[in-house]
Amino acid sequence: MLEQLFIFTRGGLILWTCKELGNALKGSPIDILIRYCLLEERSGSTSYNYDVPGAAYTLKWTFHNELGLVFVAVYQRILHLLYVDDLLMMVKKEFSKIYDPKRTLYNDFDDIFQQLKKEAEARVEEMKKSKQAGKPMKNTLAKKQGQVQRGMFDGGNKKSESGDDGGEDKVKNRSLENGDSNCRFGNESLPAEGADKGKENVNSKTGAFDVNKLQKLRSKAGKKTDTVVKKGSKAEPKKIMKKNRVWDDSPAKAKLDFTDHVTEDEVQNVAAVAVDQGESMMDKEEIINDSESEEDDEEPENDNKVDTKKKWWFSSMFQSIAGKANLEKADLELPLKSLKDMLMTKNVAEEIAEKLCESVAASLEGKKQASFTRISSIVKAAMEEALVRILTPKRSIDILRDVHAAKEQGKPYVVVFVGVNGVGKSTNLAKVAYWLQQHKINVMMAACDTFRSGAVEQLRTHARRLQIPIFEKGYEKDPAIVAKEAIQEASRNGSDVVLVDTAGRMQDNEPLMRALSKLIYVNSPDLVLFVGEALVGNDAVDQLSKFNQKLGDLSPSPNPRLIDGILLTKFDTIDDKVGAALSMVYISGAPVMFVGCGQSYTDLKKLNVKSIVKTLLK
Template identity: 85%
Template sequence: MLEQLLIFTRGGLILWTYKELGNALRGSPIDTLIRSCLLEERSGAASYNYDVPGAAYTLKWTFHNDLGLVFVAVYQKILHLLYVDELLSMVKREFSEIYDPKRTVYNEFDNVFQQLRKEAEARAEEMKKSKQVSKPVNNNLGKKQGQVQKGIIMNGGNQKKSGAESGKDGGDGDKVKSRALENGHSNGSNGNGVVVQANGKENRSSSGSGAFDVNKLQKLRSKGGKKTDTTVVKESKAEPTKKIKKNRVWDDKPKESKLDFTDPISENGNENIAVVAAVQGESMMDKEEILSSDSETEEDEEEPGKDSKVEAKKKGWFSSMFQSIAGKANLEKADLEPALKALKDRLMTKNVAEEIAEKLCESVAASLEGKKLGSFTRISSTVQTAMEEALVRILTPKRSIDIMRDVHAAKEQGKPYVVVFVGVNGVGKSTNLAKVAYWLQQHKVNVMMAACDTFRSGAVEQLRTHARRLQIPIFEKGYEKDPAIVAKEAIQEANRNGSDVVLVDTAGRMQDNEPLMRALSKLIYVNSPDLILFVGEALVGNDAVDQLSKFNQKLGDLSPSPNPRLIDGILLTKFDTIDDKVGAALSMVYISGAPVMFVGCGQSYTDLKKLNTKSIVKTLLK
């Protein structure tokens, strides 16, 4: 049963709605579809499933890109309605004929829709009946064939032809006999219990008849064909030439610069907690620029017609110019495929996951298909512009990520702002936690660290070193403790000493390590942090999709709460080592929907930046 069909513009204006009488939708499936699918450039998908307690819906949609209309159908997920796709295309065709941008009410379309729905349901019912009628015929035919083959196998070895029958059509009889031997259905017996097979070998039968000995055949299969004589020829390998190892020359001269950079300890045993000179400076978080790609951008701006020249050489000057001047009536998928394939390859070379690049191209194709191409406009430039807009929409945060504002709001409520850093092993959680702490210090915020990595050896000492250098209090309980309890006690301590922010360091864990993921889920459930930051490397490509999706999946599956907390934001590390391979940022945001809030770009405490969306998009499309 169709629950609802909605027609609205891309600007959000609802033009016409159909609702099933007496059935009210639970939750907000249309709003969720727009927020989680259409705005996140997932419109190339076939359908979207919306689950709420007590109900589950499937949503399907189509676009009229030339008119800027969206058609969405909602029905119960368990029904699997077959006529929805056809009904949407029929509604799209009929409504586009009466659509007027100046009108907002289309009451006369109710009767038209009822007629279209009856036609679509009747057509689906006929297809269903035709499939049910065709199935028994095929089954009977299969049964007959099976019986015939079974009869041949059962009787093939015991049937004996008479002399007259075997002599009739002499050549044909031999052909039939040889064909039976090749198929293995009938074997001739020589009367001594020896069955002659098509390969010329003999098998001894215990019964003396021409049928196969099943027990013997099973024994041969279990042995794996070890009876077959195989000769193994060993290839002579040339002995590798021995390399002469050079003697190592040791330099006994002492190094001029010292290797120990730890803070000195005074004679009375007290540690010197003064901040070193290298820490002094302003954090890059308060600066706007993030990516050093201005030189490449200027080169592209100097040659705006570079791509058109290359394309003109490939397609021919006259054909490309004629198409750009005359324009095209409506864009088709075949027209978009060459430009989209080139864009997909370009995104993948920039370290975007293949799955994400393919879905992006499908979404762009869905937004351009059927759209009228204007005069003096090339298809490649149209696709490029649409992809650029799609990338900007994905990377732009959908909610406020002003941490300083949230910190002051929590301070007014009399509680500390809690941030939990999670991620896989070796991505730099502790180091970037210290960078965030230094940035908060510059804004006159009281910070406390919580050493909740009680699993890795040396993790507490590492965080203690950062705290000592930054003059920040640290809460620690050593190793082999429950990290959830340690974090809870740290938050209580922050309430007592008046700390504004608690930065919780957790152990690195792989996304498929269930015991550690269960411990992390417990930590989040017990302490209810204000922000969950996933720390990931900018070097990863396809692995970013697997890490983030499984982290969210495990946090949701292992949480005892009916509304589990998932990842709220992303901190990208090692961003200064990737040059123009910035695709990991796009892959992570696309798969999780969480914004990139911090970017680590160096080894000092000041090397923390914001993500420049425009710069990332330009780099991806070069």
């Protein structure tokens, strides 16, 4: 049974719901659909499953892009209603006839909807009856065909057993036994006896298979090749040897090794060096030069079908001048394929690039094309809007504001850094600590990486250089207990923020993921930051999705804590391959809060959404 059907505008104004259905939905499936499907550019999917305690719904939708309307049907997932897709298309067609942008009430649509619902249900019933009626007919037809085949096979056997068969029948039987189904049985395919004898005589006279002659030919060929190799070896030029490079023996002027141990007497000097590094890049606004001339839209390439490309180009040019009533799916295929390839070259995961193109196609299909506008320009503009919508944070996370709010409540603000091995968690934790220090915030580090050798010493070095207190308990300790004691110590000494460093772990390592889930459950941090590399492509999807999945599955809480934000490292090494940022945000819904772009403490900045989108579509 259909639970409810909604018609609303893209701005969120509900125009009509079925009063006769009147079923009260549990939870808020429409709000979740808008938040996680329509705003996150997942509208290219066919359906969405929504689970709440005591109910499980399936939501299906369609758009009328020209009018800016959304049609959503909600029903119990266990029912598997077959008429919903057909009903949505019928409702879309009929409602568009009476739609008026100035109207907000459509009570007269109730009777039309009931009639459409009955028609859709009747079509499904007829389809079921026709399928059931067609099954026995297929079975009887198959039986008849089997009987005919068996009769033909038996007839052939009887004919061969009777003994009344000529030479042609023997050839047929031999050919069927050998499995040759393409041989012909006419007189042309059977050579005459005289011709066979003639061929045998010719072969015997000429000696086509004389072994002695064949061995002589082989021996002559071997001698020729030997002589060629010997002559070629004498004529080979001498190899030019590369001259050895002479390096300067003078000693290096500057010392390059900065890993010497810092003694307690040198702490003041080290702290002074850290302070003199300057202002963190987090507080500097990145300026984008919009006056640069952008490249013209290129026509989509299709190496295998050059003619199709030319036809598409001429048709698009004609449509750009004359305009088109409504854009169809076929009109969008080639421009979207070009955009998909462009996104993949910028390190966007293939699965995400494909879903984005499907979502853009769903938002443009049926829209009117204005005159003097190319389809490729329309598609690119829609993709740009979609990318900005995805990368823009859905909720405001202001760490400085939240730190002061926690300070007023008398508790420290706790940030946990998680991620896979070798992405730079400890280094970027120190960059965040330096940025917080510049805003007069008391920071304490917690060395909860009790698994990797040298992790505590590495964090201790950063704390000594920045003159930040560090809480450590050594190795082979429970990281959840260490973090809990560090938070208690921060409350006693008046620290405003506790930055918790954790061990790097792969998303498939269940023991370490269980320990991380326990740490987050026991300490309830204010912010969980996933530290990931900007170099990864498709692996970013796997890392983030499995991290969130493991944190949810292994947590004893009914409402598990997942990743709140992302810190991208090594952003200065990727040039224009910025697609990992899009992949991570799309798969997790968490915003990119920090971007690491160097080795010093000041090399930490915000993600500039406009710059990323411009780079992706360049």
